[in-house]
Amino acid sequence: MxxxxxxxxxxxxxxxxxxxxxxxxxxxxxxxxxxxxxxxxxxxxxxxxxxxxxxxxxxxxxxxxxxxxxxxxxxxxxxxxxxxxxxxxxxxxxxxxxxxxxxxxxxxxxxxxxxxxxxxxxxxxxxxxxRIGPEPLDPAFTAVALSAFVRSSAQPVKKLLMDQRRLAGIGNIYANEALWAAGIDPSRPGRGITSDEAARLRDAIVDVLQRAIAARGTTFRDFRDAYGSRGGFASQLAVYGRGGEPCARCGARLTDTHAIDGRATVFCHRCQS
Ligand SMILES: [Zn+2]
CATH class of the missing domain: 3.20.190.10 (MutM-like, N-terminal)
Incomplete structure (x- = not known):
């Protein structure tokens, strides 16, 4: 989607x-x-x-x-x-x-x-x-703003990032990517995210979204742009769709699970803590 x-x-x-x-x-x-x-x-x-x-x-x-x-x-x-x-x-x-x-x-x-x-x-x-949360590429989306909403809940941080009422536009692909880039385990309760981690996560979200926009998005099945063309970001994905492959940062085998929120979550058990 x-x-x-x-x-x-x-x-x-x-x-x-x-x-x-x-x-x-x-x-x-x-x-x-x-x-x-x-x-x-x-x-x-x-x-x-x-x-x-x-x-x-x-x-x-x-x-x-x-x-x-x-x-x-x-x-x-x-x-x-x-x-x-x-x-x-x-x-x-x-x-x-x-x-x-x-x-x-x-x-x-x-x-x-x-x-x-x-x-x-x-x-x-x-x-x-x-009815929708703030835009992550808006300057008002600061580490403090991110920290405030993730720390208000005990739900897994990945699920919180994808909740459109709290934050706009992030779905399964970019939640997985941002959490890997920030080195945070997707299953961690939002409440336990430190302010340093929130700052890393905010920067990771902005970076992955900006790079994906520059590549005109990610196409798996149906997404086409207004010209009917596919997006080019799939080749830059670090974890999404790469379960079982080596982690690009530490080489450990990436874990693929549906246990966190019913969606495909891919993460590195070694360098996401
Ligand atoms: Zn790793």
Whole structure:
């Protein structure tokens, strides 16, 4: 599932491509992805409006079409936003299509349709954002801020990092990577993380996210950017998907377990303590 770097890549690409394009009409071949809107209400609200900005909040792509008009797309497992030039055929898995006046199309395509396309006014968008924790690449995300939330809970630190109400955009891939980089055992209770460890973890989170954005994200199965291409970060992963391989830091065999939070956790028993 796309995490912060993949969603950031998608939002930046889309902003560069579709900003300024004017909606000619909206098509909704699969309305079950819609939240807070119907095909009809989307048409009424968006037709003839220009895309002003595309940006990211947590794992969501936010498409602004002027004040009070926001479309929020959460791609989850198999969703993707793709731009098609005029004349390029539609796809059978398209759920929502923005047809622009220049003949191009922005399509939300989702094979399993577990993702969502929501409509928000300004107030609704603020409420959506308020339910999510701070952005880890925001300057306000300091070691002190990280320490405050991890030390407030006895849950495993890995699970806390992935809790969207506490911190935005981190999923299984980048939680595993950041904890390895910081040398912290993912199963440790948040409460026991020292302030030195919190500082290392904050730096590790920022570093891994920035490197992953520079590589345009990690693709395993379904993630594609707005051009339909794969991300390039998989080759730089230190632990995720590498259970049984030697640790790049100490050479010990990496442990692969589902025992911490039901998700695949890979860590080094020797140098993550
Ligand atoms: Zn190691």
């Amino acid at each position: 796309p995490e912060l770097p993949e969603t950031e890549t998608l939002a930046r690409d889309l902003d560069a491509i579709v900003r300024g394009r004017v909606v000619d009409r909206i098509e909704v071949p699969r309305s079950d992805v819609l939240r807070g809107a119907t095909a009809r209400s989307l048409r009424q609200r968006l037709t003839s409006h220009a895309i002003e900005k595309v940006w990211r909040r947590a794992k969501a792509v936010v498409i602004d079409l002027g004040p009070g008009r926001h479309v929020v797309v959460v791609p989850r497992f198999t969703g993707g936003l793709l731009v098609r030039d005029p004349g390029v055929p539609d796809d059978a898995y398209d759920a929502v299509r923005f047809r622009f006046t220049d003949g191009s199309t922005l399509a939300y395509r989702d094979v399993r349709r577990l993702g969502t396309v929501s409509w928000f006014d300004d107030e609704g968008l603020a409420a959506f954002s308020a």
